[in-house]
Amino acid sequence: MARLHWFWRAAIAMFLGGVTQFVLIVLAERYLPPRGVGVDLGELAVGAFLFFLPPVTTLAVHAVLSRRYGDSPRETRCRKCGYILRGIPEPRCSECGERI
Secondary structure (H helix, E strand, O other): OOOOOHHHHHHHHHHHHHHHHHHHHHHHHHHOOOOOOOOOHHHHHHHHHHHHHHHHHHHHHHHHHHHHHOOOOOOOEOOOOOOEOOOOOOOEOOOOOOEO
16 A cells, blocks of 8 residues: 655645635535624534534544555564564574575
8 A cells, every 4th residue: 555645644634624614614605694793603603613624624634544544653574474573683584484
């Protein structure tokens, strides 16, 4: 599986968060009534939704991309027995003797 550099994962997530924010602002301009003197609970809830959805979208996209394309620490293992080959002195498995 191809790895994606952390910068590109963050850039993609920020772009999608910005697109989400733009779409929500356009929808709010079109469908919400103009502001009056008082603020009702519905307007407050919609405002909170519009405020928090783009960062949540950004974090969710970054988490998905990091999990799928991130640099997860993988151990190199022996093909024959599965022994972890970190710190071996020679190119041979310490457990079963398989040549690496």
